[in-house]
Amino acid sequence: MEIIRHELQRPSVFIDEAKLSIDYVPPNLPHREEHLRKLTQLFRGVIETPGRVSQKVLIVGDTGSGKTSVTKLFGKLLSEVARNHGFNLVYVHVNARRERTEYMILNKILSAFQPGIPLRGLSTQELLSIILEYIESNNLYLLVTLDELGVFLKRRGEELLYLLSRTVDDKLNAQQRISLIGISRSPLFGYILDPSTWSTLQKNMLRFNRYNSRQLRDILNFRIKEAVLEGAVSSSTIDLIADIAGASGDARYALEVLYKAGKVADEKGVLRILPEYVRSAKAFITPEIRREVLLDLSTHRILLLLAVCRLLKASEDAYITTGELEARYGLVCEEYAQTSRSHTQIWSYIQDLVGLGVLSSKLSSVGQRGNTTLVSLPDIPASVLENELELLLEKRKVGVRT
Ligand SMILES: Nc1ncnc2c1ncn2[C@@H]1O[C@H](COP(=O)(O)OP(=O)(O)O)[C@@H](O)[C@H]1O
Ligand SMILES: [Mg+2]
DSSP: OHHHHHHHHSOOSBSOGGGGSTTOOOSOOTTOHHHHHHHHHHTHHHHHSBBTBOOEEEEEEOTTSSHHHHHHHHHHHHHHHHHHTTOEEEEEEEETTTSOSHHHHHHHHHHHHSOSSOOOSOOHHHHHHHHHHHHHHTTEEEEEEEETHHHHHHHHOSHHHHHHHHHHHSSTTOOBOEEEEEEESOGGGGGGSOHHHHHHHHHTEEEEOOOOHHHHHHHHHHHHHHHBOTTSSOHHHHHHHHHHHHTTTOHHHHHHHHHHHHHHHHHHTOSSOOHHHHHHHHTTOOSSSOHHHHHTSOHHHHHHHHHHHHHHHTOSSSOEEHHHHHHHHHHHHHHTTOOOOOHHHHHHHHHHHHHTTSSEEEEOOTTTSSSOEEEEOSSSOHHHHHHHHHHHHHHTTTTOOO
C-alpha cells in the first residue's frame, strides 16, 4: 500500500502520458495542412452530392510520415461536415495488418455501426450483404480507410478491393454509399490489381514525404505542450531528438524517443528530460521495430520472435537457421503452454515478420550451412526486444493458467 501510494505521488515529467500513446490523434497536424486540403478537394463531391458519387483515394508514404493520423483526423472532420449537411457518414478506420483476412475486415466495418458480438459462420459474401443492407435501410454513407493495404494485398490478392468496389457497380443508378481510402507504404502492389482499379487509384494518389528535422522539431514542440511539464524539455534537447529522428524522417520514432527519455527522467526522479536521457532512450528503440508493429502481431508470431531473441542473445553467430528457430519456437510454446503451429505456418510467419521489417533474412552462401534461409534481427539488441515481447505476452495473459 505504502509503496504504491508513494510511487503514485512521485512527481513526473509527464502531465498527460496518454497524449503520446499510439492511438491518440492530435487535433492539429503541423506540416500536413496541405494534405488535409487535398483530401477535402477529392471528397468534395461526396459531401455536396451524397449518393451520386463515391471516391477512391490512395495514400502512400514512409513509416511515421503521418498517413494514419491525417486520415483519422480527416475521417472525423468529414463525418462532422456531413452531419452539418444533413446526412450520416460513418468513418471506419481498419488496420489491415491487424485484421488479417477479408472476413475480419468486413467484421470490423460492421462493428462500427453494429457493435457487439462478431458474427460467425457466415461467408464473406453474406457478411458484405448484411453491411450493404444495413447502410441502405438506415440511409448511411461509409468512408472506409484500409490502412496497411499494401501488406494485405501482397498476401491476399485483390479480392477485398473487388468486393468493396463491386458494391457500387452492382446496380445501375444505385446509391453510391461507400468511399475508400487505401494507405500503403509503397505503391508497388499496383501490379496485383486489375488495370482499371489501379488507374483510378493512381489518379487519386497522395504522397506523404518524410519529415525533415525542422518539421520534426515543430511537431515535437507541439506534442510536448500537450504531454510534458512546461520547461521540462529544453530547445537543445528537442533539437537533439529532431536530429536523431531526422535520419529516418519518422515522427513516430521521434515521439517514442521523447516518451522513453521521459521515462528515464521519471526513473531518476528528475523533472527534466536531459540530452543524456535522450541518448539512452535511443539505444532502446530502433525505427524498424516499433511498438505499433509489435502490438498488432498475433500471439504465435510473438512467440516465434521471442524464440529468435532467445537464440540470438546467446549466440556467437549473427544469424540463425530456420531449423534452429523452429526447434526453439517449440520450446517457447511449451513454456507458454501453447500448441506449436505447423512447419508451413511457421514458414509463413517468418515471411510475414520479414515483410514487416521485424526480422531480416538472407540465403546462406552455398557450402556454408547447406542452402538454407538465415534470419536475424535488424539493429535492436535481442535482450531489449525479448523484454518487450515478454511484457506483451504477460499483458495478453498468454500461458497464464486460470
Ligand atoms: N504532423 C504531425 N503532427 C503531430 N504529430 C504527428 C504528425 N505526423 C505524425 N505525427 C505523430 O507521429 C506518429 C506517427 O504518425 P502516423 O500517422 O502513425 O504515421 P504513418 O501512418 O505514416 O506511419 C503518430 O503518433 C502521430 O500522432
Ligand atoms: Mg500508419
